[in-house]
Amino acid sequence: MLEGKAIWRMQIDEELNDDIQLPISNLTKKLLVKRGIRNTEKAKKFLSPNLEDLYDPFLFPDMKKAVSRIEEAIVNGEMILVFGDYDADGVTSTALLVEALREKDAMVDFYIPNRFTEGYGPNENAFRQAYEAGVSLIITVDTGIAAVEEARIAKELGMDLIITDHHEPQEELPEALAIIHPKIPEGYPFGELAGVGVSFKLAQAILGSVPLHLIELAAIGTVADLVTLQDENRVIVYYGLQALTSTNRPGIKMLKEIASIEGDVTEEHIGFAIGPRLNAVGRLQDASLAVELLLEEDIDQAKHIADEIQSLNQQRQQIVAEITQEAMTIIQESNDKEDSVFVVAKEGWNPGVLGIVASRLVNEYNKPAIVLAIDEERGEAKGSARSIEAFNLFENCMELKSLFISFGGHSQAAGMTLTLENVDKLRKELNALAQEKLTEKDFSPILSVDFAVHLSELSLDTIHEIGQLSPFGMGNPKPLFEIKSQLPSEIRQIGSKLNHLKMSFQYEQTNLDVIGFSMGDLYPKISPHSKIAIVGELGINEWNGRKKMQMMLKDLKVQEWQMFDYRGTRHLSKQMSHLDSGKSKVCLHYSDISTNDLWLKEKFLCIQAEEWSSQQKTSNGNVEELLLYDLPPKLEDLTVILKSVKPKFIHVYFKTDEQNYFSQTPTRDHFKTFYGMIMKRGLLDLKKERTAYANKNGWSNEFLDFIIKVFLELQFVKIENGVLYYNPKPTKKDLTDSATYQLKLNQVEVEKTLYYSSYTELKNWFSKQLGISNLKEEVVHGL
Template sequence: MLKSKANWKFSNGTDQNDSSNSMIDSLFQERGILTIEDKEHFLHPSLEKIQSPTNFHQIEKAKERIFKAIEQDEKMIVYGDYDADGVTSTAVLMSALMELGANCDYYIPNRFEEGYGLHEVAMKKLSNQGVSVIITVDTGIANTVEADFAKVLGMDLIITDHHEIQDEIPDAYAIIHPKTSPNYSFKQLAGVGVAFQFAHYLLDYMPTHLLDLVAIGTIADLVPLLGENRIFAYHGIKQLAKTENIGIQVLKKHCKLMDDVTERDIGFIIAPRLNAVGRIADANIAVDLLLTEDEEEAIQIAEYIEKLNTERQQIVNKIVKEAEQHVNDEDGIIILYDENWHEGVLGIAASRLVKRYDRPVMMLTYKKETDELKGSARSIPAFNLFDHCMAINDLFTNFGGHSQAAGMTFPLEHLEQIKTILNEKIFEQLSPDDFKQEIQISQSIAITQMTEELVQQINMFAPFGMKNEEPVFHLKKIPTQLRQIGQDKNHLKLQFKQKDIVVDAIGFRMGHLFYYISPNTEVSVVGKLQLNEWNGNKTVQILLDDIAVNEWQLFDYRGRRHDKNIVPYLSHFKNNTVVVNSNKQIDDVIGYEDVHIFTYESDVSTIRKSDILYLYDLPYDLDILRKIIQQANPSCIHVSYGVTEDAYLQTLPTRDDFKWLYGYLVKYSPIHLKVDLPKVVHMKKWTNERVVFILKVFLDLKFITVQDDVIYVNKNSEKTDLHQSRTYQLRLKQSNIEKTLYYSTYDELKQWLEQNVTFDRTNREELLHEL
């Protein structure tokens, strides 16, 4: 058995293939898209379906103020945020204002010195510079105090934002926000979507040339890719392919992106680089890249951003590595801090650790000057981090976020209290299985259904993202091939065949699982379908998200007993039980935790339930082996024994052999072992072992006696069947053990184990239920 890393949840509640609906119909149903008209709109997003920006409350008032400022040459500031949504929002609105001839500039607060949102110090500085109008993008809806301060300074504040509305709405000159606009029906725009709609209204035409920026900000901000967000992302990705933005052109080239850009390219290549600037340095640099019309300047900025992104990656890797050294396996929520950890990347580091440890993680840096801890947290689906922290909000200096992500500041002296309370809550609320991540699976699929046509149909549902996740499929089949791939064998490749159809399954960073999948075993895999093109040939492959084996497994290393063949299993499984012969030294397993060593002569009742049972030596009795396996009730059995006697390959002497040697002894008795036995060996071309075996049988049956290396024939012995000899019986028994357990094929050995061992089915069903 190989347990899945995540909890698998099927959309239809079962892993059975629903043949009553086509794959595509099922995908529509999952998204609540049922009518022909809705399907058409979804598959072919049209910009005509974008609402008129006039539906935004107070947008006309905001436009009139801006045009007045333009006419009177008043100085305006676009006040943004330092993430990808914030910088693209800033670039969109700046582009529109510059096109209108406005006297404008932009301001992005420093993450480390100012933090998120409007700040009075910055506003006063801007006022002193002659700014009379501030237009926020992707921020401002929570800044009630700062809105009042703007009035004190004599500045008009126009807020464009998309974040959640707080108990009190700022008293600003105008607020453009979907959730303060009853007539604007789509409430889930990203900040850049709101900025684009405002730019649209200011320009009196839809600036489709700016949709590349809208796609980047929308996808980066992880808003639901449905409705207007889907339309913006869909057409924005198309615009990215032919972008006129010099900065984006250079960035694409620098990242080795071709003309066709996908949502994955935005999410994993473009957005992280734009975010890296605000995390490590000054996010104004990212806006400069998106606004520049000078290719040389764009190249210099792109190179600098690449350097910052590399630095960000190195910092994250270092922090994660250091944090791993301090993780306590007993904690339900991991809370760690260090004075030297860079606060700009703590959210990324926390996400990494959540994926590794399947627990909420809070990563903090220590502020010596205030004796406070400040940082970010990420959670697991089953634990609402926001609600539980809000319940103890009095312990935090600052706290904000949502169920799965949050930022916080609190006094160092509150650390242990926060940690204790959150650990108590998580253990009260969650079972061990609840800690695992979730994978939502669309449906099971057969090899014959994995066609190029199906993949192309699925791709029509792109761009994928929040609320429109790329479909994950489930396949259960015996792989025809299993191997590690990659220079460092870090990746896993399985191959499945049915008739003439061959499908590969690729698991990146799953190479270690190679050891835990035995031959001829039905494997369950879940992943996304892709087209792989090589030398002009297109084949369907599965990009694996997770893998599991739902039956007990036999790992066969017979005759290859070596630490390299057992160590991967000792470090992977819990409740390891090793069975050896008496007085056997097994240095390979010494030093590993959770390893219990028994001999075939131990009290079987002391063997506990085991995840894996290692048979290190051949047993001397098959019945004892049966009892050991039944007591251990393992989900896996690992065999690495060899043979020392080769009883099975040494054919038993025939009855004629016994008669001949007995006749020889009678004729020449007494026989001197050291003198006469070599003559027998030479005469009959027998081995010494064969002769010694026959003599031991004669001794058992009292046909002979031996004194001082001299054999005497007992002429008064009774006629007795050879099977009465203990030596003869042991040889037959050992031969049968070797035949059954060593010289059998893999399938024969597994079949024998299944026929002769009664596994605890109840326990197995409980384990399977975890999947």
């Protein structure tokens, strides 16, 4: 048995109906239904997004007012300032609107607040600087909905303020000339636009048509900000990815080159390559450089900026790695490693990357994590938090809101500032809440599996069709499929460091390759004869013009106990080198462990068979892994022990002394031959005739000695001074009355059952002793 790293949550398999009348597979129809798409019209729109499905930007109640004021500013030659944010959504929002305004010949500049000196959102000093620079109209993008005080200052200074934002509105709204927000006031039909999506709608209204030349910027910010990829967002990203694939924008071309993006650009390229690089700038310095890259028209200058951004991204990666390692060290070396929620803090940490560090801690430990940078001068700690699905970070922290100077976020992520004296209080009280609300299972990651499929249901065409559900993301996750327990036709480690896992599964003419990146450590934990259940994402691998079905592995399970067969090996230590030590690992031995095998005591609790009962009481009888070091005298001896445990793994070694265990066993005919000879001759001088007589019959001396020992025990013969004499009046007895003969029979049965049996025969024997039936699995496999 091998447990999965995650809990596989199988989504409810809703019944398929005939409301989707399209020439697509039932598999694809079921995926659409799971995404809330239940009729033909909605399915067509989802599978074939159309620009005509974009909503009229003037459905925003304040859009007309905003556009009118912008047009007035352009006509009057007023200075317009686009006030953005330092993340990827913010910088793309800024670049998009600046470019749209420049197209209308507006006098426009942009401003991105510094994360470290100004923090998030509009601020009084920035607004006053803008006023002194002659700005009369400020347009915020991806920020501003909480800027109540800053809006008052703008009004006081005589500057008009247009707010475009998508973040959750507060109880009090800023007093602005116009607020363009998909959720307030009610009226706009889609409330989940990213900041750049709102900026795109404003650009659409200003320019009078859908600005397709800007849609690539909208796609980057939409994917990077992790908003739901449904409805209008889906249309934006669908066409934005096409635009990114054939882009002529110098800055994006250089980003693609640096990130080695070739061919069709996907949402994953944005999420793992383009977005992180744009985000890296604002995490380390002023994010204006990222906006400049997106607006740059000269290819050489764009390359120079892109190289600088790449350098910043590499620095960011190094800083994240260092802080993550430091945070993990703090956790491991403190008394808090058993905490349900980790709160780690240190002076000198870069606040701009702490969200990433928190995410890595969550991935490593499957526990909520808060990572804080200490500012001794201010007596404050500032940082970010990430959580697990079962623990709502926002709700639980709001129960402790008195501990924070500032706090904001949602269920899975948050940012916060608090006094240094409250850090320990936060750790203590959050852990108390977590212990009250969470169970042990809550700390396991969760994989939401769409449904189980059989290999017979898969084909290149089906997987290609499933791909039409892309772009994938929030609200439209990449489908996860389970393939039930099946014996792989191949399993091996791959990669220069053998740190990846490759498996192949076959059913009739269907072949599926499975790749598990960074899962190579699982290879020695899977018996070659074990059936494996897998969960992953289906795709198509194309190499040298040949296409093959492939699954990217997310998790696997072996749902039956496993047997690892080391019988006859001379390299046990090497083959078991991957095993860690543990109290639940037990080595059972009947004879003493040889000197060469004393390393076993470092990995196993070694128990001699005669001490089994008392030792088991000491270890509470919890045996997950059982190593059978040598053969028992009788099968019953081992059976009794096996009935007292339920191991997930049995390692079969059965170390043998070849001289004792690989010898021939005399048959009754051999005994008759010898008895006839001794009865006829009356005696046999063992000192003179033993070897010659054995050789004459093709026996070894040990073979002959065994027969003699049995006859001596049965008193069929007697020995005096090395001479064996026939007993003319023996008591009638059977060979089985001899203890030596009986021991040999037991040995033969033990060897035949445990040592000379095939893998399948031995595993079946163990299953029977463990009270486990293989019938159910065999029937299912047969079906």
